Every structure is written in C-alpha cells, then in structure tokens.
Amino acid sequence: MSQYKIIFTGPVGAGKTTAIDSISDIVPIKTDAMASDMTKKRKSETTVAMDYGILNLSNGEKIHLYGTPGQERFDFMWDILTIGGIGLVLLLDNTRADPFQDMKFFLDSFSEFITNTTVVIGVTQMDLSYKPTIEEYHTQLQYLGLKPAIFAVDARVKSDVSILVQALLYSLDPGLNHNE
Amino acid sequence: MSKHKKPLKAVLHGMDARLQRNMLLYFQNVCEDALVVVSDAEAEIDMVDIDSSEGQNILKQLQSEDFNRPLVVLSRNEVDLDNILFILKPISLKKVLSTFDRLRFLVDRQKSKKEITQIPVEKKATNGNILLNLKDKVSDSKSVLEIRTDIVAKEVPSEDNNALIDNDEIKKVSKHKTAQQLNENRFASFIGMMMDIDFNDEAQLADSSYSPRDYYQGYVLATFKVAKTKGRVLQLNSSWKPLLIFPRSNEVWLDADDQQLRAFSSVELNKATGVKLSVSAASTELQDIKQKLECFYDMDAFIWKLAIWTSRGRYPEIIDVKRPVFLLRWPNFTRSIITPHALRMTALLVHEPKTMLSIAEGLRIKPQYVFAFISGAYALGLVRQPMKTTKEEDEVVVSRPVAISAKKKGLLSRILSRLRS
Numbered sequence: 001m002s003q004y005k006i007i008f009t010g011p012v013g014a015g016k017t018t019a020i021d022s023i024s025d026i027v028p029i030k031t032d033a034m035a036s037d038m039t040k041k042r043k044s045e046t047t048v049a050m051d052y053g054i055l056n057l058s059n060g061e062k063i064h065l066y067g068t069p070g071q072e073r074f075d076f077m078w079d080i081l082t083i084g085g086i087g088l089v090l091l092l093d094n095t096r097a098d099p100f101q102d103m104k105f106f107l108d109s110f111s112e113f114i115t116n117t118t119v120v121i122g123v124t125q126m127d128l129s130y131k132p133t134i135e136e137y138h139t140q141l142q143y144l145g146l147k148p149a150i151f152a153v154d155a156r157v158k159s160d161v162s163i164l165v166q167a168l169l170y171s172l173d174p175g176l177n178h179n180e
Numbered sequence: 181m182s183k184h185k186k187p188l189k190a191v192l193h194g195m196d197a198r199l200q201r202n203m204l205l206y207f208q209n210v211c212e213d214a215l216v217v218v219s220d221a222e223a224e225i226d227m228v229d230i231d232s233s234e235g236q237n238i239l240k241q242l243q244s245e246d247f248n249r250p251l252v253v254l255s256r257n258e259v260d261l262d263n264i265l266f267i268l269k270p271i272s273l274k275k276v277l278s279t280f281d282r283l284r285f286l287v288d289r290q291k292s293k294k295e296i297t298q299i300p301v302e303k304k305a306t307n308g309n310i311l312l313n314l315k316d317k318v319s320d321s322k323s324v325l326e327i328r329t330d331i332v333a334k335e336v337p338s339e340d341n342n343a344l345i346d347n348d349e350i351k352k353v354s355k356h357k358t359a360q361q362l363n364e365n366r367f368a369s370f371i372g373m374m375m376d377i378d379f380n381d382e383a384q385l386a387d388s389s390y391s392p393r394d395y396y397q398g399y400v401l402a403t404f405k406v407a408k409t410k411g412r413v414l415q416l417n418s419s420w421k422p423l424l425i426f427p428r429s430n431e432v433w434l435d436a437d438d439q440q441l442r443a444f445s446s447v448e449l450n451k452a453t454g455v456k457l458s459v460s461a462a463s464t465e466l467q468d469i470k471q472k473l474e475c476f477y478d479m480d481a482f483i484w485k486l487a488i489w490t491s492r493g494r495y496p497e498i499i500d501v502k503r504p505v506f507l508l509r510w511p512n513f514t515r516s517i518i519t520p521h522a523l524r525m526t527a528l529l530v531h532e533p534k535t536m537l538s539i540a541e542g543l544r545i546k547p548q549y550v551f552a553f554i555s556g557a558y559a560l561g562l563v564r565q566p567m568k569t570t571k572e573e574d575e576v577v578v579s580r581p582v583a584i585s586a587k588k589k590g591l592l593s594r595i596l597s598r599l600r601s
Contacts, residue, residue, distance in 0.1 A: 004591060023599070057594045086592070097250065097265050098282060122514075127352075130429060131285050138509045147530045151514040160514045162599045163361065166523055167513065169592045173584045174527035175543070176593050 003084050006165065008051070008067040009110065010091035011102045015124040015155030016067035017051045019091060022161045024053025024065055031069075050081060078109060087117040087168045091155065095129045100140050107144065119146075120168040122153030122160070188215040188283055191223035193242070194235035210273060214280050224287045229254045231269070250286040252279060352431075352476040361518040361600070367549070370517070371492055377548070388551065389497040390490065394448050397483075397490040397559060399457050400425075400432075404479065406459070413462040420444050424462055424469070430479040433469055438485075445489040484516045484556040491555035493548030495536060498558075500565060504533035505554060508562045519556070520549045526557075533566055 008016040020028050029052040051067030066081050082088075090106050092099050103121065107114065123137065132140075137150050149167035153160045169176060192200055200217070207215045226249055228239050239261075242251055253261060256269040265279050362370055377388045392398045399416060400423065407414040407427040416423040421440075424433040434441070449457065469475075499505060507529040513522065524543055528534065536554055540547040557563045584592070 055595065055598055057591075057598050059594065061591065061594065063595055063598075086595075097286065101266070133430060134512045135430075147509055149510040149513070149526070151510075151512050153514055159361065163514050163518065163523075166596060166599055167510070167527070169596055170523045170527035173589060173592060174524045174531075176524070176589065176596055 003064060004061070005064045005066050005081075005085045006055075006087060006089060006168070007082055007085045007110075007113075008065065008089045008091065009078070009106055011093060011096060011106075013096075014091040014093040014102075015122075015153070016091055018155040019089070019122070019153070019161045020051050020053040020065045020067050022156060022158045023055065023165065025056045026054045028053040028065075050077065075109060082110065082113040085113060085117060087172060088114055088119040089164060089168060090119055090121045091153065092121060092123050093125050094123050094132065095125045099123070099132060100137075103137070103140065104144070107146070118168060118171045119148050120164050120171065121148055121150040122155070122164045123150065124153050124155050126152045127154070186284065187213050188280060188287065189218045189222055189224045190215050190227045191220045191225075192217055192227050192229075193238045194229040194232040196232070199229065199232075206271070211276060211280070214277065223249065225250045225252060225283055227252050227254065230259070231255050231257075250283050252283065352473050357515070362520060364520045364546075364549075367520050367552075371489065371552070377493075385501065388494050388547075389499075389501070390494045391497050392487070392490060392555075392559065395490045396445050396447070396449060397486050399449070400483065400486060401559060403459050404432075404483070415460050415462045416457060417460060418457045422463075425479070432477050432479055432482050433472075433475050434477065434482075435468075435472055435475045441486065442489045445486050446492065478512075478515055480512060480560055481516045483559045484511060487556045487559035488517065488519060488552050491552045493552050495551035495554050496558050499536070499554065499563070501536055503565050504535050504538075505529065505563050505565050506533040507557055508564060511557060511560060511562065516556075519553050521545050522553050525550065525553050 008019055010016055017028065017030060031050060050069060051065075053065035055063040055065065057063065063086075066085075068078055068081055088110055090103070090110075092102055092106075096102060107119070110119070121137065123134065134150055134152060141148065141150070149164070149171060151160070151164055151167070153164055155161060192203060195203065204217055207213065207217070226242055228242065228251070229235050230239050230253055235255075239253065243264075250265065252265040252267060253259065254267050254269055254271070258268065259266055265282060267275055267279055360366075360370075378384045392401065396418075399418075403414055403416045403423075404425050404427070407425045411427060413427070414425050416425065421434060421436045426432070436444075495501065507526060510526050510530060511522075513526075521543055525539055528539065528543075534542070536550045537547060539545075540550045554563060
C-alpha cells in the first residue's frame with residue numbers, strides 16, 4: 001500500500017507539533033528533547049527528529065502527518081521526509097523577529113517539493129502580534145511569484161488546522177468533492 | 181530636532197569611531213532620523229556589526245542576555261540567525277527602512293507589554309455629522325461613495341486610538357475566533373433567505389444582481405476607504421448602532437450581534453425612509469470600547485460577512501455575468517465565514533479566470549453559492565474581470581493543469597471527507 005504523507009514545517013515554536021496533535025487520530029509520536037541552545041529562549045522542549053501523527057480514512061487507508069524539526073541543523077532530514085508527500089503545510093510564528101525571512105527560508109528550502117506538489121501557509125500567534133498582517137504576507141508572496149492560501153491559524157484549534165489542510169487539497173485539485 | 185515623531189533609539193556595537201560617525205550621518209541624512217544613536221541605558225534596540233574583530237563576541241554576549249531588546253545585525257555576508265533581524269552590507273535603504281519598521285513594531289509591542297498606556301478620552305465632533313452622499317457610483321473602484329470628509333471634526337490621531345488595540349489584542353475574542361464552515365443546509369439558515377432565481381430566464385438572471393451602495397455595506401466600505409486614506413478612526417452613525425473603524429489595525433468595533441447585523445444589512449437604505457447615515461470622528465467613549473473588547477472584529481472578516489448577508493445569493497451589479505472573473509488571492513478563511521464550496525472556488529479562481537455561471541456548472545453547484553462568494557470577495561477588493569474574453573477562458577475547467585490521477589483524486593476526496601466529518 002502506498003504511503004501518503006502531509007508534511008508540516010516551519011521555524012521553532014511555530015506550532016507544528018501542536019497542529020499535528022489537533023488533527024491526528026492517534027496521540028502523536030514526538031521526538032522532543034530539552035532545548036539547549038538558542039531555541040530554549042522560545043520553548044523548553046523542541047523537536048529534534050520529527051513528529052508523527054495519523055489520519056485514518058474511511059476505507060482503512062492512513063495518511064501520515066510528519067512534522068519536521070524546526071532547527072536548521074536538522075535540515076538534512078527534510079528531503080527524506082518529503083518523499084511521498086502530498087503537499088506542504090508551512091507554519092510561521094508571527095511573534096518572531098522577521099517572519100518574512102522565515103517564510104522565504106522555508107519556501108526556498110522546500111522549493112522542489114512545492115513545485116511538484118503545493119504549499120499552504122498558516123500564521124500562528126496573531127492574537128499576540130497582529131503584524132505582519134495576512135495582506136502583508138500576500139504582498140511578500142507576490143514578489144516571489146506565489147499565490148498560496150495563507151491563513152491566520154491557532155494550531156491548538158482543530159478547525160483552523162483542518163481548514164488549512166483542506167485548502168491544501170483543493171489547491172491540488174479544485175474539482176475535489178468531499179462527498180465523493 | 182528629529183524629523184521622525186518616534187525615532188528608534190539604538191546603541192551601536194562593534195563599530196569604531198569612524199564607522200559610528202558614518203552610520204550617524206547615514207541615519208540622519210539618508211534615513212531622515214528614523215534612528216538615533218543613544219547610550220545603552222536609553223536604548224530600545226541593539227545594533228551590532230559582526231564583521232568587526234569583536235563583533236561575534238558581542239553578539240554572543242547580547243544573545244546570552246535573553247534578548248532584552250530587539251537586536252539587528254549588520255554583515256557583509258549572508259547570515260541566518262534565529263530570531264534576529266539582519267541587514268546585508270552594503271546597506272540598501274529599502275532594506276534598512278523595512279527593518280526599522282519591523283523594529284518599531286517590536287519596540288512598541290514590548291513597551292505595551294510593560295505598561296498600560298494612558299489613553300486620552302476622545303473628543304466628540306463639534307460641528308455635526310456629515311451626511312453621506314450616495315449619488316456617485318461605487319466601483320472597484322471605478323468610483324466611490326462620496327463622504328464629505330472636509331468637515332469631519334477634530335479627529336483623534338490614530339496613534340492614540342491604537343494604543344488601546346496594541347495593549348489588548350489577546351482579549352479581542354471575536355477577532356480571533358475560528359471560522360464557521362457552512363454546508364449548503366447550514367448556509368440557508370445562516371443567510372436567512374436566499375433569492376430563488378431561474379437562471380434560464382434572462383430577465384431573472386438580470387434581476388439577480390444588487391447594488392452594494394444601496395445597502396449598509398456600501399456605506400461601511402466608503403467610510404472604511406476614507407478612514408484608510410486619512411489614517412483616522414471614523415464612526416459611521418445611523419439610527420441603529422455606531423460602527424467604529426480603526427484603519428491602522430484593520431478593525432471595526434460594533435456592539436451588535438449577528439442577527440441584528442444580518443437584519444440591518446438586508447435593508448435597502450436608499451429606499452427606506454427615516455434611515456440616515458453620517459460619518460463623524462470617533463465619539464463613542466473609549467471606556468465603553470475597552471469594556472467591550474469582544475465587539476472588535478477584523479475588518480476583512482466583517483466586510484466579508486456583511487457582503488454575503490447583503491448579497492443573499494445575488495452578485496454585485498458591477499460584475500458582468502458574461503465575463504470571466506478571477507481572484508487576486510485567497511481570503512483569510514480561518515477567520516471568515518466559509519460559504520459552501522468557497523475553498524473550491526478560490527482554488528480555481530486564483531489560477532484562472534472563469535465566468536460565474538461556468539464555475540457553477542463546472543463544480544456542479546447552485547449559482548447562488550457562486551454569487552454570494554463573489555460578493556464577499558468583491559467587497560474585499562479581491563475580484564478582477566479581465567477586459568478580453570477568450571474561448572479558452574469560457575471553458576469549464578475545474579482542475580489545475582497538474583494532472584491528478586483518478587486514484588489520487590479519490591484519496592484526496594477521502595481526506596477531505598475525514599477532515600470535514
């Protein structure tokens with residue numbers, strides 16, 4: 001049986017682990033460790049290998065949800081994780097110093113995967129920092145020649161993450177119908 | 181004296197006297213005093229040149245101090261530092277100014293966390309309200325509702341009004357509330373009543389449009405446009421409830437529930453007698469606003485909802501039903517009402533123009549869903565109609581050019597069903 005994956009990526013603290021937790025049918029498997037470097041300023045524990053969750057489908061199929069480690073020194077894993085991926089969910093933390101720089105970095109790092117599939121972007125922590133606005137993100141994306149879905153997201157809220165993933169699927173094929 | 185009202189106060193590190201002097205001249209003359217150099221005790225931000233002999237050590241030291249202040253790094257080499265702003269040398273003015281904007285935001289946010297800003301009570305308009313003149317046509321802008329802003333009285337500077345917003349963002353629960361995703365059945369009850377139209381009848385098709393300027397929607401949009409242009413908080417007054425528009429933070433404040441707003445939005449104000457609207461400077465007491473932070477809404481989410489209720493399954497008359505439309509970008513659907521098939525329609529229309537009826541036909545959905553959706557997107561300024569119609573544009577295409585196999589299509593549909601269950 002084919003292994004289908006949805007990949008969640010983004011910088012440290014953007015909410016990848018939480019987003020997977022919100023929609024997974026199993027308790028996600030986490031590979032957290034105590035943060036010991038710059039990361040500890042943002043969170044006490046961080047993902048060092050990957051997070052893993054599952055979406056069970058009606059016919060018994062499973063969709064694997066993988067979260068990449070946010071720290072760039074683990075970027076050698078990113079290519080491996082994306083093999084067989086349906087698409088990319090990029091989460092960005094709006095309270096970080098330069099979310100646009102984060103966005104460009106991850107879009108660039110996953111550019112080949114995005115070209116072959118598609119990407120959607122969720123901006124977290126907008127209730128703490130309302131700037132940059134979603135419109136400003138769109139303006140930046142315009143410079144990059146991209147028009148992905150980009151939404152404000154609370155990674156703890158299942159429907160937020162669900163809507164983001166739905167947008168990913170419709171971006172792959174607007175003709176999809178959930179009743180089929 | 182500084183040309184900027186609020187110059188950033190920076191302390192420079194890792195720069196010798198000559199470089200410091202050059203940087204000072206650059207900030208003064210080229211950046212028009214957007215940043216001033218101060219002592220460490222007064223500084224709001226740290227700026228480090230990491231190319232200097234001590235630069236890397238200073239950076240490490242500052243990082244170990246738990247980032248008390250926003251930090252910006254200068255270097256002639258691309259560096260990727262976690263959570264630190266970076267400017268590449270030779271310095272580009274555009275990059276410097278955009279970095280300063282971000283720094284100003286971070287500094288203000290940090291300050292607002294530390295202290296509760298004293299907010300002055302706004303002064304009421306003294307020379308009366310301004311009647312809205314709706315003689316002009318609305319367009320996307322081809323023309324706009326006219327508001328006589330020349331006599332808007334004693335507007336409060338936007339900075340003062342926004343102090344409140346910056347402090348209390350997290351308490352604005354309505355603004356950050358997650359979206360409702362409506363199926364066809366729930367949409368019918370959400371919208372109240374939907375126009376039932378026979379689309380094979382040309383006359384009925386023509387009647388299925390509406391003019392936003394005849395409704396509350398038109399007045400809100402026009403007021404928002406003026407508020408945005410002037411950079412002022414404005415209040416739209418009616419015999420109903422005052423609506424406050426905060427252009428800088430893109431918010432509205434309205435003390436009314438959805439049922440009330442839906443009812444008011446469906447009234448044709450130009451035909452109704454006794455309904456007068458006017459625009460004034462904000463006159464609602466800030467104390468009232470502070471006590472009802474749940475009445476703040478994101479402007480886009482508010483306009484989207486208002487347009488869908490006003491539309492009731494019709495489309496804005498300015499849109500030619502026979503010509504294709506396309507979308508400039510995705511609406512922020514996690515914070516807006518998701519009307520039936522809205523995600524599908526958006527995915528389609530951000531890639532290629534389609535006529536509204538061809539969308540309905542291609543996705544096998546009622547045209548009213550397309551019209552309501554287009555009404556919302558149009559109100560947000562996201563809809564465009566290309567001038568030329570080609571045969572290709574009229575063809576019904578419901579998939580991206582990237583070929584999706586039938587097997588994969590089935591899989592993606594099953595994931596969708598699972599997510600929506």
